[in-house]
Amino acid sequence: MTRIPDSSLKTAATFEKLFKRYYAWLCHYVTKLSGDPDLAEDLVQEVFIKLWESRYYITVRTSFKHYLFKACHRRFLQYVREEKKENNLLNTLKWETLYDLQAEGPQHMSVKIQAVRQAIDQLPPKCKEAFLLSRYNQLKYREIAEEMGISIKTVEIHISKALVLLKQNISFPLYLFILIFQEFLN
Incomplete structure (x- = not known):
């Protein structure tokens, strides 16, 4: 000892x-x-x-x-504990957003999908790449870091920055929409 x-x-x-x-x-x-x-x-x-x-x-x-x-x-x-709390919050927000979007109808959804696509296209290139690999390809941060040749911490920074920019550039609470309707945005 x-x-x-x-x-x-x-x-x-x-x-x-x-x-x-x-x-x-x-x-x-x-x-x-x-x-x-x-x-x-x-x-x-x-x-x-x-x-x-x-x-x-x-x-x-x-x-x-x-x-x-x-x-x-x-x-x-x-x-x-933090991960569990975050996942519970995201799940709650996901269902609330889904309900709100369903109530608005399909025409509003296509407008919002287009707004999300435009906001993603405006992201800085590295942020956009990290974000798409994470959200659409379902890669873990470690896998993204390897593919992009950067550190895991840098991946975290890029994705956080992407989420902040998306939240700022979308006039409705659609950054959650991104988490829900990934297949529509590809």
């Missing part, structure tokens, strides 16, 4: 040693939980960032390895 004096977390050199010692082990552990090595790396890095940011206030009463294990486990569970 490795006990780390609280004061040693405050030095960058010691912190770096601890990071190098446990990072791969923690990534392996979180990959077993999630099944996604890229997600595991992101979550473990977030744990280390939080640890570094709170290094002056933290007290490790167990072994550092046990502390990190628990912190990564908690971060993974938090991620799962």
Whole structure:
């Protein structure tokens, strides 16, 4: 059992040693939980960032390895809860939007489909490519990153930017429409 004096977390050199010692082990552990090595790396890095940011206030009463294990486990569970909450919200919004569109009739739907197509065509090229690969080809961020030759974080940025621009350029709450009627937009 490795006990780390609280004061040693405050030095960058010691912190770096601890990071190098446990990072791969923690990534392996979180990959077993999630099944996604890229997600595991992101979550473990977030744990280390939080640890570094709170290094002056933290007290490790167990072994550092046990502390990190628990912190990564908690971060993974938090991620799962956030994903579930987001999926529930998207599902609710999807059904509400579907109901609203159905009530408006087919003529309004074709106008909205055209508006969405135009808004997508106005996206910056990389944003558009990442967005289409995600929403229409159903690729995961890791797969998009590989295909485009960019990092996963850059994919996230492109897709977030695309959603913001679409929301701004469509005068009705149609960014949700995109999530629902993907087959109509191809």
